[in-house]
Amino acid sequence: DAGVIQSPRHEVTEMGQEVTLRCKPISGHNSLFWYRQTMMRGLELLIYFNNNVPIDDSGMPEDRFSAKMPNASFSTLKIQPSEPRDSAVYFCASSPMGRGLGYGYTFGSGTRLTVV
């Protein structure tokens, strides 16, 4: 298995532009997570899907952020419009079970987003 695949690896965009980050989870994993990592705040959970359904989006910073999971093998995180404070590394992770069984997460390599 190729693991969790994220694209792009790096994204530099101008303030106000739309940014779309993509994730392909491990086949058979039914839970998918989007995290954001910064030096100041560490790893923060943005949103969590189970069986393609959003379970908890309380970590999404504001309405400029949206996430979709149209099928079991693909998810997107969109920021529109982007702002310099959105600059961070965004990670996607997947796990075989959603609740209570404590499986470890498999993370992708991340997308480093820079908004100038």
Place this chain on the structure above:
Amino acid sequence: SQKIEQNSEALNIQEGKTATLTCNYTNYSPAYLQWYRQDPGRGPVFLLLIRENEKEKRKERLKVTFDTTLKQSLFHITASQPADSATYLCALPYNNNDMRFGAGTRLTVKP
């Protein structure tokens, strides 16, 4: 509010020694706790899970303890090697059992 604290931002040790990293938590009653390793420019990699009814767990040179009374987990790397240099993160399950992470401890093992 719930907090996860990894008490050392950075830890430097000599090769061959045992590294001990600490994870403390407040306002949690976790059924389990996880440890991850993160290398620069990479995503975290899952290492170990320990459940609340397990006092200790081992995997090769790694040992994790979990004290639910002290609300603390200790992560040990014995016979440390320069290749063990990385940031180590502890993680606890939150409301929906999605994992929340500590800030991490950056370990440097010097030859």
